[in-house]
Amino acid sequence: MIESFFQYEFLQNAAITGILIGLIAPLLGVFIVVRRLSLIADALSHITLTGIAASLLLEKRVTAVQDWNPVYMGMVFSVAGAILIERLRKLYKHYEELAIPIILSGGIGLGVILISLADGFNTDLFSYLFGSVTAVDRASMWTVLSITVAVIVIVILFYKELFVLSFDEEHAATSGVNARWIHLLFIVMVALVIASSMQVVGILLVSALMTLPVAAALRLSKSFKQTIGLSIAFGETSVLVGLFSSYHLSVPPGGTIVMTAILLLIMTILYKKMSQQLWIKGEAS
Amino acid sequence: MNNYPIVEMDHVSFKYEKETVVQDVSLTIDQGQFLGLVGPNGSGKSTLIKLMLGLEKQTKGKIRLFGQPIKQFKDWKEIGFVSQKANSFNSGFPATVLEVVKAGLVSKIGTFKFFNKKHKEKALSALKTVGMEAYAHSNIGDLSGGQQQRVFIARALVSDPSLLILDEPTVGVDSKHVTEFYNLLGRLNKEEGITLLMVTHDIGTITDHATHVICMNKTVHFHGASEEYDEFNEQDLNRLYGHSVQQLTHNHDHHEVYHND
Ligand SMILES: Nc1ncnc2c1ncn2[C@@H]1O[C@H](COP(=O)(O)OP(=O)(O)OP(=O)(O)O)[C@@H](O)[C@H]1O
Numbered sequence: 360m361i362e363s364f365f366q367y368e369f370l371q372n373a374a375i376t377g378i379l380i381g382l383i384a385p386l387l388g389v390f391i392v393v394r395r396l397s398l399i400a401d402a403l404s405h406i407t408l409t410g411i412a413a414s415l416l417l418e419k420r421v422t423a424v425q426d427w428n429p430v431y432m433g434m435v436f437s438v439a440g441a442i443l444i445e446r447l448r449k450l451y452k453h454y455e456e457l458a459i460p461i462i463l464s465g466g467i468g469l470g471v472i473l474i475s476l477a478d479g480f481n482t483d484l485f486s487y488l489f490g491s492v493t494a495v496d497r498a499s500m501w502t503v504l505s506i507t508v509a510v511i512v513i514v515i516l517f518y519k520e521l522f523v524l525s526f527d528e529e530h531a532a533t534s535g536v537n538a539r540w541i542h543l544l545f546i547v548m549v550a551l552v553i554a555s556s557m558q559v560v561g562i563l564l565v566s567a568l569m570t571l572p573v574a575a576a577l578r579l580s581k582s583f584k585q586t587i588g589l590s591i592a593f594g595e596t597s598v599l600v601g602l603f604s605s606y607h608l609s610v611p612p613g614g615t616i617v618m619t620a621i622l623l624l625i626m627t628i629l630y631k632k633m634s635q636q637l638w639i640k641g642e643a644s
Numbered sequence: 645m646n647n648y649p650i651v652e653m654d655h656v657s658f659k660y661e662k663e664t665v666v667q668d669v670s671l672t673i674d675q676g677q678f679l680g681l682v683g684p685n686g687s688g689k690s691t692l693i694k695l696m697l698g699l700e701k702q703t704k705g706k707i708r709l710f711g712q713p714i715k716q717f718k719d720w721k722e723i724g725f726v727s728q729k730a731n732s733f734n735s736g737f738p739a740t741v742l743e744v745v746k747a748g749l750v751s752k753i754g755t756f757k758f759f760n761k762k763h764k765e766k767a768l769s770a771l772k773t774v775g776m777e778a779y780a781h782s783n784i785g786d787l788s789g790g791q792q793q794r795v796f797i798a799r800a801l802v803s804d805p806s807l808l809i810l811d812e813p814t815v816g817v818d819s820k821h822v823t824e825f826y827n828l829l830g831r832l833n834k835e836e837g838i839t840l841l842m843v844t845h846d847i848g849t850i851t852d853h854a855t856h857v858i859c860m861n862k863t864v865h866f867h868g869a870s871e872e873y874d875e876f877n878e879q880d881l882n883r884l885y886g887h888s889v890q891q892l893t894h895n896h897d898h899h900e901v902y903h904n905d
């Protein structure tokens with residue numbers, strides 16, 4: 360893969376995009392997981408699929424949109440879905456998680472209709488579902504790069520506020536944090552990161568890249584900063600190992616990336632178990 | 645010294661859905677007071693505090709904090725708050741005690757500015773005040789309930805507030821630390837001039853320490869100096885609690901309200 364990397368532009372696109380999402384997906388994933396909102400990622404990835412389907416349908420019916428990259432329509436749908444989730448969460452104050460199945464099922468429902476209007480599944484759609492090492496073009500790599508820079512800058516600027524809001528919303532309010540605005544900013548970032556990641560890991564597995572590395576990091580870390588650091592390390596490892604094996608085994612990268620992440624998770628669980636047992640033995644002797 | 649009251653409530657009423665929980669409450673808290681807020685379960689104490697902090701919006705009346713209408717109030721670093729539900733955070737949350745206490749500085753630091761070394765030292769010294777400095781690097785979820793409560797008190801103290809609001813802060817704290825805690829409150833109040841508002845069910849102890857007492861059940865039944873409250877006799881308490889109440893005197897001169905249905 361190393362030689363081919365310099366030879367083929369598509370491999371460079373996939374690898375660079377992979378490295379970028381390996382960073383931002385777990386970074387935002389930490390905030391999602393600690394707020395127990397893991398399913399938000401699933402809801403938004405499905406609404407992204409609806410956007411992709413809408414774009415594929417338009418491509419068939421309207422000649423003017425022949426060379427639109429469906430990813431951008433996916434982003435538009437994802438961001439719209441994110442804003443809708445925030446609104447619904449306010450409407451159902453005591454059942455905040457209800458917003459997620461509403462958006463999720465709405466996304467799939469509309470998606471199915473659009474897909475069959477566009478004459479069903481084709482190979483394109485398959486690569487959106489499970490990821491692809493060949494689907495990322497230069498332009499969308501640059502888009503993902505800009506999104507990465509924006510996400511990192513915003514997380515650094517609002518780190519305090521994001522932390523307070525995740526830990527204790529009431530305390531955030533009495534600290535003068537504008538919860539509404541920060542929530543909105545955050546969920547829009549999540550929507551963009553999901554639409555970006557989709558090209559490499561695929562819609563069905565995007566949420567795994569946001570949550571599995573965090574699940575592994577939670578086993579090992581005491582502090583919030585450490586959780587972020589480890590999550591990113593696990594995310595990057597999953598993406599790199601996953602892309603490499605995907606290329607060599609000729610299987611979609613979504614599968615190999617997620618299986619690597621699961622392997623890492625199992626390893627951390629076993630490591631934690633073993634170190635606890637050693638500790639107990641050490642105490643006893 | 646400023647000449648406006650720290651908290652001013654003017655004919656404030658509030659209802660969740662339909663039921664009125666706070667009815668026509670007017671009160672002022674002046675700088676330097678140590679105010680105990682007592683009343684039976686469900687009497688609206690926590691709700692009154694939420695109204696004061698703008699966490700719920702009153703259905704009627706006006707509230708001013710530090711002389712400003714609550715909606716315009718921005719100076720949150722002046723207020724430290726320990727909620728009754730402080731302990732109900734996600735106990736698997738990956739944060740150290742130090743990170744939690746540093747979060748108490750968010751209002752002081754302000755937007756677009758970062759935590760630095762000075763903030764870390766401030767947080768450590770707040771932890772020292774509550775005797776929890778040894779746990780600075782422990783995970784917050786690994787502490788006992790009483791220890792967590794002390795960490796939340798440190799978080800409320802870290803921004804050097806001039807008003808400290810505590811909703812049943814000593815629940816789950818052992819008696820040694822409760823005594824220490826009241827001594828600490830006394831010091832903060834007398835030496836640093838911090839205004840204190842504390843909700844408690846421990847009527848005996850609060851009247852020993854507080855300068856003023858408010859007794860409420862939807863509306864304010866008593867508001868005055870603690871000495872006068874001692875004379876607010878058994879009959880009044882019975883009426884307020886809605887059933888027979890006995891003042892029990894423990895061997896260390898410690899009264900508690902005892903419900904007898
Ligand atoms: N979020 C809420 N939604 C609806 N009703 C509520 C809510 N919170 C409190 N209440 C109701 O308001 C009333 C007052 O509650 P509040 O928590 O203010 O009482 P309290 O005096 O603090 O009681 P305690 O001593 O048990 O802490 C209760 O009857 C309660 O059922």
Ligand SMILES: [Mg+2]
Pocket residue numbers: 689690691728811
């Ligand atoms: Mg209460």
